[in-house]
Amino acid sequence: MAAHFNLNANSSKPSQTIAKDQAYQLLPAVLLICLFVVLPLCLIAIFSFLKPGTYGGVEWVFSAGSYVQFLFEQDFLTENLVFSANYLSIFFNSFVLAITATVLCLIIGFPTAYFIATRPERTRNIWLFAITVPYWVNLLIRTVAMLFIIRDQGPINSILIATGLISEPIRFAYTNFAIGLGLFYSYLPFMVLPIYAAIERLDFSLVEAAHDLYATRRSTLWNIIIPVVKPGIIAGCLLVFIPSLGSFIAPDILGGGKNLMIGNLIALQFQGSRNWPFGAAVAVILLTLVLSILLFFAMRSAKEARK
Amino acid sequence: MKSLDIKKYPGFRAITLFCLFILYGPMLVIAVYSFNSLRSITSWGGFTFAWYLKAFNNPTIQVAALNSLFIAVVAALLSTMIAVSAALALARGKTFKGQSALFALINLPLMIPEIVTAVSSLVFFIAIGFNLGLLTILIAHVVFCIPFAYLPISARLQGIKGHFEEAAQDLYATRWQAFRFILAPMLMPGIISGLMLSFIVSLDDFIITNMVAGPGTTTLPIAIYGMVRVGFTPEINAISTVLLLTSLVFVTVSYFLSRNAPKNAKTKPLQH
Numbered sequence: 331m332a333a334h335f336n337l338n339a340n341s342s343k344p345s346q347t348i349a350k351d352q353a354y355q356l357l358p359a360v361l362l363i364c365l366f367v368v369l370p371l372c373l374i375a376i377f378s379f380l381k382p383g384t385y386g387g388v389e390w391v392f393s394a395g396s397y398v399q400f401l402f403e404q405d406f407l408t409e410n411l412v413f414s415a416n417y418l419s420i421f422f423n424s425f426v427l428a429i430t431a432t433v434l435c436l437i438i439g440f441p442t443a444y445f446i447a448t449r450p451e452r453t454r455n456i457w458l459f460a461i462t463v464p465y466w467v468n469l470l471i472r473t474v475a476m477l478f479i480i481r482d483q484g485p486i487n488s489i490l491i492a493t494g495l496i497s498e499p500i501r502f503a504y505t506n507f508a509i510g511l512g513l514f515y516s517y518l519p520f521m522v523l524p525i526y527a528a529i530e531r532l533d534f535s536l537v538e539a540a541h542d543l544y545a546t547r548r549s550t551l552w553n554i555i556i557p558v559v560k561p562g563i564i565a566g567c568l569l570v571f572i573p574s575l576g577s578f579i580a581p582d583i584l585g586g587g588k589n590l591m592i593g594n595l596i597a598l599q600f601q602g603s604r605n606w607p608f609g610a611a612v613a614v615i616l617l618t619l620v621l622s623i624l625l626f627f628a629m630r631s632a633k634e635a636r637k
Numbered sequence: 638m639k640s641l642d643i644k645k646y647p648g649f650r651a652i653t654l655f656c657l658f659i660l661y662g663p664m665l666v667i668a669v670y671s672f673n674s675l676r677s678i679t680s681w682g683g684f685t686f687a688w689y690l691k692a693f694n695n696p697t698i699q700v701a702a703l704n705s706l707f708i709a710v711v712a713a714l715l716s717t718m719i720a721v722s723a724a725l726a727l728a729r730g731k732t733f734k735g736q737s738a739l740f741a742l743i744n745l746p747l748m749i750p751e752i753v754t755a756v757s758s759l760v761f762f763i764a765i766g767f768n769l770g771l772l773t774i775l776i777a778h779v780v781f782c783i784p785f786a787y788l789p790i791s792a793r794l795q796g797i798k799g800h801f802e803e804a805a806q807d808l809y810a811t812r813w814q815a816f817r818f819i820l821a822p823m824l825m826p827g828i829i830s831g832l833m834l835s836f837i838v839s840l841d842d843f844i845i846t847n848m849v850a851g852p853g854t855t856t857l858p859i860a861i862y863g864m865v866r867v868g869f870t871p872e873i874n875a876i877s878t879v880l881l882l883t884s885l886v887f888v889t890v891s892y893f894l895s896r897n898a899p900k901n902a903k904t905k906p907l908q909h
Contacts, residue, residue, distance in 0.1 A: 348735065349731060351726075351812075353726075360743075366761070369761065373757060374757040442652055446653065464664075466884050466887075468843075470841070474667075519660070613756055617753050
């Protein structure tokens with residue numbers, strides 16, 4: 331039993347193998363996660379190389395067709411494969427929206443994190459708590475609340491019409507703008523928390539030294555504070571960008587099913603149009619993207635730590 | 638005074654307030670309109686509980702609420718028990734080879750995009766011939782709640798300095814007694830915090846639940862989603878407000894539990 335857990339032989343700490351009782355304590359968690367997370371992921375990877383069944387499901391025949399379908403489509407008449415940017419453009423749209431949300435979160439999140447980190451210790455926790463709470467509130471309901479506000483008959487348009495600023499409601503809902511806004515609003519706390527943690531550890535005597543040397547506030551911010559808290563900024567950006575890229579709720583509710591993101595494309599294959607291998611292939615592509623982004627930054631920070 | 642001044646950036650307070658306004662504005666609006674006796678957005682017809690009564694008397698919502706509660710309670714209990722056990726091995730026991738790999742494995746459900754977990758669970762349950770329904774939802778919830786329950790428990794465990802349970806065992810307590818009467822009471826705030834966080838994470842989940850629920854099984858988020866598809870009603874606002882308040886209460890309690898760090902444990906470390 332104990333030997334079974336000895337997976338990572340090149341662990342940084344040359345310590346003993348796992349004790350028997352520790353192995354038993356870990357068994358339920360490890361077993362459940364392997365069985366219901368790792369195994370299903372393997373299954374999805376296998377399914378992505380199979381042929382779609384006629385009525386949903388799969389046929390157990392090897393085929394790379396799903397990945398081909400991602401980039402090419404078959405010409406109706408000649409049956410030749412023609413390059414098609416349909417699905418690539420959904421990926422492109424998702425990237426643009428996720429990056430927009432990340433930048434917006436950074437613009438609002440950095441000053442917020444800085445402001446909270448420079449509060450006196452007593453009030454700091456209250457501010458921080460106020461930022462954290464929305465994370466634990468139902469994302470679906472928060473998104474529905476956003477739709478409630480920005481839809482044509484919602485409070486924003488009603489107020490604008492009542493004040494005579496506009497005569498026709500402005501179409502916010504069911505646009506890319508709405509999705510971007512929704513992503514920004516969904517993941518804003520994720521940006522604030524890691525930046526706050528970095529600024530809280532910042533040695534403010536550096537700021538004072540810069541000030542004594544006649545640095546302006548702006549140049550202190552750009553040349554001292556931001557470089558020092560950069561790891562926190564990167565962590566915050568990742569925590570916003572990655573869930574945004576694979577998000578389902580914001581594009582589904584606020585995009586009205588017309589402006590697809592990767593998450594909706596995957597879900598559709600298992601609900602509506604029923605092409606499991608293609609859905610599996612898109613899921614594998616998304617997962618590969620996400621894990622490579624995480625790995626890239628993990629390796630980068632490990633490299634910087636060694637320096 | 639001066640050193641405080643140079644730390645300040647003009648406008649940052651305003652941005653922070655704007656940030657809170659964005660985060661809370663939509664929720665407040667929903668909550669306020671759930672008490673409006675008129676269906677209208679622009680006018681206020683007076684305070685009413687009518688939409689709440691209507692929502693509570695809606696049989697679809699009643700069934701969904703019972704399902705949600707049942708799943709959340711069972712998932713929270715099971716995942717917290719599993720997380721306590723895992724945390725005892727990873728955060729309290731001796732270090733061992735492969736420890737970081739196992740830590741990463743336990744947190745794996747947090748790193749995978751939820752939609753990918755959702756579809757892979759669906760495919761898996763169908764492949765092994767499970768009927769989609771309450772049981773598949775429950776299994777999925779237990780699994781993705783483990784890391785949420787694990788975090789506060791392992792944080793609390795790492796805060797307990799001193800080898801209390803070893804001292805108890807030196808005094809002829811059995812391993813179980815040492816855990817039950819010594820470590821578990823000290824760990825209790827972490828355990829309760831883990832229970833509450835996994836409860837609301839389960840109660841709130843939509844994406845995975847929606848995939849593995851199968852036809853006919855509803856939870857509150859699925860019911861709300863279905864209602865929004867048809868159109869906004871004040872009932873949706875009412876039921877949403879109830880869920881918002883539930884999360885708010887649970888997070889607040891969990892926050893205050895984990896904030897009172899194990900001071901008594903820290904200040905009196907046993908000498909070894």
